[in-house]
Amino acid sequence: MTAWGAYGGQGAVGVWLVGARGSVGVTTIAGTAALCAGLVPPTGCVTARREFSSLELPRFDELVFGGHDIAPTGLLERAERLADEGVMPPGLPRLVRDGLLAAEEEVRPGVAGTGPGPGGRSGRPPGQEEAIRRLTDDILSFRRRLALERVVVVNVAPPGPAVPPRPAHASLSALRQALAAGERVLPDGALYACAALRADCSYVDLAPPPGGELPVLAELAVERGLPYAGGEGGSGGALLRSALDPVLAHRALDVRSWSGGRVRGGRRTAREQVSFEGFLGARMALRFSLQGCESALTAPLVLDLARLMALADRAGVRGPVPELSFFFGGPAPDAPDGREGPLEERYAALVDWAHGLSVPV
Incomplete structure (x- = not known):
């Protein structure tokens, strides 16, 4: 069992939250600490249902949190504000203070304002390639220092603006050439996706920009041999x-x-x-x-997705995971006329997929 006062160790799974100090991130971290302390039941967690009870999912007390954020307000102060707003029970931040402070030690500065500008080039350092390297190093350091078995990166930050299609979005070779040339071709959110995949971490995007995710990210996930999922979830x-x-x-x-x-x-x-x-x-x-x-709806889904993606990573799943469309607001892949499939069918597909994963002993 992983104690909240002593992060990491054998069997621990990292959950790296992009937007860790936001409402969803703080609710997720505080809620997990409350679950581990037996203060609350896992209400809203799909993977706590009996259909998933026989799976080798990481336990809630095996999840270790860190993340990126550009906000200056710390997790504990943010949690206290959310309690004042009625988002979480009064007094809960005090009860899970140690968990919030432990996670705060693992939050690193994010990036902002590096996205595409007129002409696609930036005269402002750092470039996007440098930003991706720095974000990647943060995640690798988190995994190495805490001896984590694996890390799942989940983007819970607000979605950025839409980015016009560019040739660099269509293929990895084109993207690499553009980044090497110093071009600003990716939205800020995609920088985190690239960093996660380069760090050999599975990636979930709950905040894709309008128009959806970029095809090149799915290609990168396949190349790296990692599971990848994205869509508007939880609202x-x-x-x-x-x-x-x-x-x-x-x-x-x-x-x-x-x-x-x-x-x-x-x-x-x-x-x-x-x-x-x-x-x-x-x-x-x-x-x-x-x-x-909204964060009370989204936080348990973050835990579900982190647990399922950790299992998929262990099973060697590569590329997009359409079965996780159950958690997202967009249409299921290959749905007729672009519509969502019946919710009960999507749930059944999710359960069948999870039970069909072959996890090495």
């Missing part, structure tokens, strides 16, 4: 869409638009509206709201 809108979109599709109703605000942070009310067309062109709409906290 209230994603949760509701995953349930409602298949229903509307099965009823052959033509969805025209789905709009709503993406909320992160404290307790808020998020409003969503789906407009669709019925028989004889009748225009209709569903309006609903979700009152609560």
Whole structure:
């Protein structure tokens, strides 16, 4: 058993959070410490269900946290603010103080503002290649110092702006040439993905930029022999869409638009509206709201994805993992008409995939 007062050691699995000091990151770290102390049940954790009980997933007390962030506010102070906002129970930050401080020791400065600019070149040091090397070294140092069996990198930072397609996004050879030439061709979020994969860590992106992930990242994951997954996960809108979109599709109703605000942070009310067309062109709409906290929905999924990706890494899974689409708000790979498949089918596929992994003894 890995004690929270003594990070690392045999059997420990690192969870490196990009955006560690954000609401999702802090809720994940504090929540895991609370789980290990027996203060709370694993509510919202899919992998705590009986369907996954026989799998060799890392235990919650075997997860060790670190990460990157550009925010100056420490994990403990951030947790106290979240408790004041009602995101976590009052007094919890004090009860899990040691876990938060231990994780704080493993947080390193992130990167910002290195993304593509006009013309694709940067006159501002450091370049993107240098930034990737520095991020990679941070992750490697984390794994080496704490003697971790493996590390899963999960991006829980807010999504960055959309980046126009570039030739360097299409292939690894083109990307390497562009980076070597000092071009700024990647969004900041992709720098973390490159660093994770170069450090031989599986990677999950819960904050892809608008328009989705870059094909070159999936190619890099295959080349490095590592599992890779990404999509919008955990938000209230994603949760509701995953349930409602298949229903509307099965009823052959033509969805025209789905709009709503993406909320992160404290307790808020998020409003969503789906407009669709019925028989004889009748225009209709569903309006609903979700009152609560986005990070409380996302944090248990971070734990699920970290545990499953650690298992997939042990089993030698390479490249994108479509079975993890259950956790994301986007359409399942190869779904007809780009729609999401029925949620129960996606869950069954996830369970079958997890049980079918062959893990070396």
